[in-house]
Amino acid sequence: MSHHDFTTLVDRSAQSSAKWAAMHDANPEVPPGIPPFSVADLDLPIAPEIRDGLQAFMTDAVFGYTRPPTAFTQAVLGWMHRRHGWEVDPDWLVQSNGVVPAIFTAVRAYTQPGDGVIVQTPAYYPFYAAIESNHRRIARNPLVIRDGRYAIDFDDLQRLAANPANKLLVLCSPHNPTGRVWTRAELRRVADIALANDVIVVSDEIHFDLVMPGHRHTVLATVGADIAQRCLVCTAPSKSFNLAGMQASNIVIPDADLRARFVTERDATGFIFLTTLGYKACELAYDQAEAWLDGLLALIDHNRLLVRDFMAKRMPRVKAFELEGTYLQWLDFRGFGKTADELQSINEQQALVFFDEGTVFGSEGAGFERMNLATPTAAVAAALERLARCYAG
Numbered sequence: 243m244s245h246h247d248f249t250t251l252v253d254r255s256a257q258s259s260a261k262w263a264a265m266h267d268a269n270p271e272v273p274p275g276i277p278p279f280s281v282a283d284l285d286l287p288i289a290p291e292i293r294d295g296l297q298a299f300m301t302d303a304v305f306g307y308t309r310p311p312t313a314f315t316q317a318v319l320g321w322m323h324r325r326h327g328w329e330v331d332p333d334w335l336v337q338s339n340g341v342v343p344a345i346f347t348a349v350r351a352y353t354q355p356g357d358g359v360i361v362q363t364p365a366y367y368p369f370y371a372a373i374e375s376n377h378r379r380i381a382r383n384p385l386v387i388r389d390g391r392y393a394i395d396f397d398d399l400q401r402l403a404a405n406p407a408n409k410l411l412v413l414c415s416p417h418n419p420t421g422r423v424w425t426r427a428e429l430r431r432v433a434d435i436a437l438a439n440d441v442i443v444v445s446d447e448i449h450f451d452l453v454m455p456g457h458r459h460t461v462l463a464t465v466g467a468d469i470a471q472r473c474l475v476c477t478a479p480s481k482s483f484n485l486a487g488m489q490a491s492n493i494v495i496p497d498a499d500l501r502a503r504f505v506t507e508r509d510a511t512g513f514i515f516l517t518t519l520g521y522k523a524c525e526l527a528y529d530q531a532e533a534w535l536d537g538l539l540a541l542i543d544h545n546r547l548l549v550r551d552f553m554a555k556r557m558p559r560v561k562a563f564e565l566e567g568t569y570l571q572w573l574d575f576r577g578f579g580k581t582a583d584e585l586q587s588i589n590e591q592q593a594l595v596f597f598d599e600g601t602v603f604g605s606e607g608a609g610f611e612r613m614n615l616a617t618p619t620a621a622v623a624a625a626l627e628r629l630a631r632c633y634a635g
């Protein structure tokens with residue numbers, strides 16, 4: 243980890259970062275040195291293995307239309323094997339220029355207008371858009387809080403799945419925004435319900451590399467050969483290695499019929515290939531930057547413990563849910579008795595702390611905030627101090 247830099251905060255304002263621009267829109271007075279904690283990307287220097295590899299590649303690269311290179315495919319298969327114990331057949335791999343576009347594609351491929359799509363709420367907001375903008379219906383399966391931890395309401399899921407109008411489940415695993423890493427037993431129950439009711443599962447596993455000590459990610463397709471044939475697993479190096487702007491995602495679809503239907507719908511959008519640089523960045527990440535990812539995981543682990551202990555001691559009215567996976571800390575601010583708008587105003591205008599507002603994840607998120615912890619510890623610590631000052635008394 244020695245040559246990996248996890249302490250330099252990169253101000254991405256001049257790089258047209260969407261997250262930094264949104265912060266400046268929300269509060270034009272925010273001084274330099276204050277970072278946002280919203281959108282799930284990183285304000286850290288890129289892994290040197292990826293930077294150097296891309297620089298070397300640029301020397302003689304020609305940016306024409308590019309099929310998936312063999313080295314890229316091998317890197318993806320190797321990653322699934324090494325990090326996830328998952329043997330992926332190269333035929334199962336389908337590219338998409340994002341996991342969100344893949345979810346939109348899946349909604350169109352496996353459902354008809356008017357059909358229901360089950361989502362476990364609070365949910366990553368593009369899930370709602372994928373359903374509604376395609377004129378399908380959202381079937382909400384709200385997560386429940388049991389003993390301070392989010393859990394799946396399996397009775398409700400069973401009831402929704404049994405309705406023949408509901409054809410698809412969009413699962414988020416690990417779960418954004420609650421930070422849950424679903425156990426193998428939980429995933430098996432989801433699989434059983436889906437299989438018994440002929441519901442196809444789109445498993446968004448974009449955060450699958452980002453799991454904290456004591457927890458273990460299980461790829462849905464590995465809980466049984468039965469569910470492997472009825473699911474899509476959406477993966478990407480974008481969260482783990484901060485490559486979202488490279489727009490390179492790998493959707494794994496073991497079943498030939500489901501794969502063909504997905505590809506037909508994807509190609510109907512005019513998609514042909516990923517970008518030449520996207521393939522290369524993914525290959526370099528998976529083949530060469532594994533140690534960098536381990537350093538990032540140590541940083542996230544350190545930051546989540548900092549937040550947990552800080553809230554317990556200095557802001558006990560805030561409940562920090564245990565971050566089991568992702569780097570997105572879910573915080574319950576309802577103890578202050580303020581409206582969502584009041585919280586946003588205090589955080590952004592007084593504390594200069596820019597979260598993703600809980601309400602963007604659905605009505606269940608009112609009074610909650612989501613904080614991106616994959617950033618230098620000093621920035622997290624300073625933000626916590628600013629919050630504590632504003633909420634004192």
Ligand SMILES: Cc1ncc(COP(=O)(O)O)c(C=O)c1O
Nearest residue numbers: 282340341342343366418448486
């Ligand atoms: C659960 C989840 N899915 C998908 C995405 C984004 O995917 P992409 O940028 O590949 O479209 C994110 C980004 O935060 C996410 O949290």
